[in-house]
Amino acid sequence: MEFLKTCILRRHACTAVCFWRSQVVQKSSARKISTTSSRSTVMPAWVIDKYGNNEVLRFTQNMMIPIIHYPNEVIIKVHAASVNPIDVNMRSGYGATALNMKRDPLHIRTKGEEFPLTLGRDVSGVVMECGLDVRYFKPGDEVWAAVPPWKQGTLSEFVVVSGNEVSHKPRSLTHTQAASLPYVALTAWSAINKVGGLNDENCTGKRVLILGASGGVGTFAIQIMKAWDAHVTAVCSRDASELVRKLGADDVLDYKSGNMEEQLKSLKPFDFILDNVGGSTETWALNCLKKWSGATYVTLVTPFLLNMDRLGIADGMLQTGVTVGSKTLKHFWQGVHYRWAFFMASGPYLDDIAQLVDAGKIQPVIEKTFPFSKVPEAFLKVERGHARGKTVITVV
Structure with a gap:
């Protein structure tokens, strides 16, 4: 009592x-x-x-x-x-x-x-x-x-x-x-800022490639990179090209228009790649980075949770550690940084994002709205x- x-x-x-x-x-x-x-x-x-x-x-x-x-x-x-x-x-x-x-x-x-x-x-x-x-x-x-x-x-x-x-x-x-905005914004913020190390002070002039640029994370990533004065190349389908251009993308590539690897090789190498696609993409995307210059590839498509679902907690974590460790080491010796990124819940990060929104540098991109029913x-x-x-x- x-x-x-x-x-x-x-x-x-x-x-x-x-x-x-x-x-x-x-x-x-x-x-x-x-x-x-x-x-x-x-x-x-x-x-x-x-x-x-x-x-x-x-x-x-x-x-x-x-x-x-x-x-x-x-x-x-x-x-x-x-x-x-x-x-x-x-x-x-x-x-x-x-x-x-x-x-x-x-x-x-x-x-x-x-x-x-x-x-x-x-x-x-x-x-x-x-x-x-x-x-x-x-x-x-x-x-x-x-x-x-x-x-x-x-x-x-x-x-x-x-x-x-x-x-x-x-x-x-x-x-x-x-x-x-919150979930996709914090996911992109984690990948670009916390894992990739980019911010408004070091991003000017950086060449950035965004794979899967028309989704929620991609549309936010384009805007934040442009707010920080980067040069952005966006990869999406042709019907999304107008959208990503309006958001500020400098170059837009249609992934259905031919061999994407060859299209990207014809461009100048990139300082940073954000991969929202996964799959076989990373087998060739890292070749598009500048070598031995601190260039970084960050993927949001990882086997972390799948490994634990498939193998259990202990074996899943072990397999995950082996995978990310071997890939990181392999690409380090090839002159680039390989990283995984995940969503991070954070009110302070949302405070920073809210300032960019109210300054007109970030706008929500809504495809469709549904009622609760x-x-x-x-x-x-x-x-x-x-x-x-x-x-x-x-x-x-």
Whole structure:
């Protein structure tokens, strides 16, 4: 009882900042403090109860509203979300072995306890609840975020995220526009800036090649590289060429118009390559880099999660380490850097991206918008591929 009284007193002290009325709920574990709205305990959401094809997507109005378990968390009322290729892959079970390990680091979860699972990584919405340690946000703030794949997703009325994953939404964007950017922006930012080492101070005049330039990551990558004054060559299909030129690409190549390797060899070598395609591409793409000049190839298509799904955690991590190590060493002796990159959730990075958006240097590229009732149709569209920007879901 003394612990419960302390929690109530602390919560009352926070009401000067958090005007959304909440109740303190004691869970079975004394470390968990919930601050859910007293209005309701359930919400609408799209979930899956098993992995499979699009038929496993299920709409429910009885998903439990998320609660704040840790003092650095916030609850966001979702105004818009989006569907990324990773959502389609996760629906089918991609990465389940590694993601479940992250969800349950003590390995006490039994098989299937990740369900019902809500997909969706992007969110733009309004803060409804603040944990006791949250200092940079308050209820009513318009925010955006990208939720890591091991957490419950954003195709729901509310979502709970860590405060360090959240950023104030760009003022110049609507919620629908803002929801198209976080996941792809942070993925590209990780590849270009954190792994590739490029930024606004060292990118001027760099020759950059973007493979798979018309999708969500590609369209953002073109814009960020142009904002940093790089020379960008974009590879896409002919029907996307007008789009990527409008985004700033200096040269555009149609990958269907002949031998891509020969087309690229006829151009000057590149300082940086971002590969969103994978497959056999890296067998020849690295030959297009400048040798012995610090040139870097970064791929976002890696076997990391697939290895663990196929081989288990231990053997999968071992195989992954051997693969990336051998490739890195091989290409190092050939005079180029070979790197893998992954999505990184980060509110501070989104702060930087929001400044570029509000400065007019980054614009959202939305191919189609679906209402919340049409989430399965949105998944089918993304699953068909050949994206020309993002697929967005309006929730509110």
